[in-house]
Amino acid sequence: MPARGKEDMASLHSSGSPAGVDSDQLLVEANGSTRTLILNRPKQLNALSSAMIKELLRCFIAYQKDDGVKLLIMKGKGRAFCAGGDAAVGSQCILNVGWKWGADFFGNQYFLNYIIATSIKPQVSLLTGIVMGGGAGISLHGRFRVVTDKTVFAMPETALGLFPDVGASYFLSRLPGFYGEYVALGGARLDGAEMLACGLATHFVMSNRLPLLEESLKKVDTSNTFVVCGIIDQFAEHPSLKENSSLKRLEIINKCFSKRTIEEIISALEQVASNLVDEWVTTTIQSLRKASPTSLKITLRSIREGRTQTVGDCLRREYRMVCHVVRGDFSRDFFEGCRAILVDKDQNPKWMPPRLEQVHEEAVEQYFSRIDDPQWEDLNLPPRHSHGRNIESKL
Numbered sequence: 001m002p003a004r005g006k007e008d009m010a011s012l013h014s015s016g017s018p019a020g021v022d023s024d025q026l027l028v029e030a031n032g033s034t035r036t037l038i039l040n041r042p043k044q045l046n047a048l049s050s051a052m053i054k055e056l057l058r059c060f061i062a063y064q065k066d067d068g069v070k071l072l073i074m075k076g077k078g079r080a081f082c083a084g085g086d087a088a089v090g091s092q093c094i095l096n097v098g099w100k101w102g103a104d105f106f107g108n109q110y111f112l113n114y115i116i117a118t119s120i121k122p123q124v125s126l127l128t129g130i131v132m133g134g135g136a137g138i139s140l141h142g143r144f145r146v147v148t149d150k151t152v153f154a155m156p157e158t159a160l161g162l163f164p165d166v167g168a169s170y171f172l173s174r175l176p177g178f179y180g181e182y183v184a185l186g187g188a189r190l191d192g193a194e195m196l197a198c199g200l201a202t203h204f205v206m207s208n209r210l211p212l213l214e215e216s217l218k219k220v221d222t223s224n225t226f227v228v229c230g231i232i233d234q235f236a237e238h239p240s241l242k243e244n245s246s247l248k249r250l251e252i253i254n255k256c257f258s259k260r261t262i263e264e265i266i267s268a269l270e271q272v273a274s275n276l277v278d279e280w281v282t283t284t285i286q287s288l289r290k291a292s293p294t295s296l297k298i299t300l301r302s303i304r305e306g307r308t309q310t311v312g313d314c315l316r317r318e319y320r321m322v323c324h325v326v327r328g329d330f331s332r333d334f335f336e337g338c339r340a341i342l343v344d345k346d347q348n349p350k351w352m353p354p355r356l357e358q359v360h361e362e363a364v365e366q367y368f369s370r371i372d373d374p375q376w377e378d379l380n381l382p383p384r385h386s387h388g389r390n391i392e393s394k395l
């Protein structure tokens with residue numbers, strides 16, 4: 001993985017396709033001083049390819065220095081905003097080319113997440129439809145996150161043998177109480193109203209009004225966030241939480257997901273289930289039982305560490321973790337998860353080790369260590385000013 005100490009784009013095109021090839025996967029519309037970036041792989045639910053990540057990075061870096069660009073709008077074509085990194089192609093490339101392909105893919109993606117988190121130009125993401133994994137990474141670090149009545153958000157990586165990355169240990173660990181642990185471990189799906197209430201989203205707009213909002217935003221000629229916020233406010237609504245919303249169970253979530261270990265979390269949930277008939281508790285226990293035991297343990301530690309770290313620290317730590325995952329150093333659950341969920345689609349992954357008690361503390365510890373390879377380097381992120389904690393719960 002090349003160092004990223006400078007915002008140097010030369011290395012970004014060294015290992016992938018030449019600039020311009022696959023460029024239809026990301027469309028860019030210019031209107032005055034706004035740029036609309038459109039993810040354009042609707043058949044794959046806009047899953048992020050290596051080419052898309054490089055092109056997004058090129059755009060973001062160019063816009064930071066371009067006085068003619070004042071506002072960025074990000075959206076997806078079709079029924080999804082973005083269902084994550086392209087794990088189907090990615091896992092095959094890693095198997096065929098080697099783990100360094102994966103390290104390069106994730107290094108570029110996390111660098112993009114960092115540039116977004118520290119961007120001096122405001123970004124408005126129009127999050128309608130599916131927003132998962134890498135899709136959250138390219139939007140939730142930005143200043144404005146607009147959700148709709150059609151938004152379905154999740155960080156489902158523990159079901160895939162991975163862990164919530166793209167800076168999720170930063171943005172999930174800042175949610176109210178232990179809601180972040182709940183969302184990260186069980187891959188729970190949140191709707192637009194829930195995202196707004198917990199602070200992942202900044203605005204809720206009905207999906208049929210998004211085209212009008214977009215037209216208004218395209219006329220913006222300033223980077224002033226108060227002005228941009230004022231425009232979105234004109235379209236925004238304050239939806240109520242559904243009766244079965246997980247946010248109405250925050251007391252239970254805090255009690256159970258604050259436990260020190262996964263085993264204790266599950267046992268606390270089982271205790272609740274024995275005294276309360278609530279489908280939500282049963283579903284939550286089932287999701288945890290179905291996920292990769294290794295993923296669950298490294299995820300819990302990642303979210304806990306993220307609570308006190310900067311976004312850059314979180315991404316650097318996640319990069320170490322993901323390099324161990326793609327090397328298959330301690331477990332090959334990621335490859336098995338991609339096979340079961342995205343390639344063969346039998347939905348029946350065989351995790352190894354299969355049981356929580358077989359994932360020992362020493363194995364978890366190793367995911368947080370440097371990679372034992374003389375050519376490997378930590379993710380090198382340039383010092384930049386973050387626009388800070390912008391997760392504001394409305395509970």
Ligand SMILES: CC(C)(COP(=O)(O)OP(=O)(O)OC[C@H]1O[C@@H](n2cnc3c(N)ncnc32)[C@H](O)[C@@H]1OP(=O)(O)O)[C@@H](O)C(=O)NCCC(=O)NCCSC(=O)/C=C/c1ccc(O)cc1
Nearest residue numbers: 043044045047083084085086087088090091105132133156
């Ligand atoms: C619930 C979904 C989002 C929608 O379900 P659906 O409405 O029934 O639609 P389909 O599942 O039929 O999806 C339509 C198409 O999009 C494809 N797709 C849908 N998400 C994806 C997707 N993340 N990737 C690659 N094709 C996809 C999906 O395989 C399918 O392709 P095809 O069968 O050829 O029509 C479902 O597709 C789904 O669970 N997707 C996986 C979402 C997910 O776990 N995302 C976050 C984790 S992804 C991640 O962490 C990345 C890892 C990665 C690791 C290494 C790398 O090198 C690169 C990346």
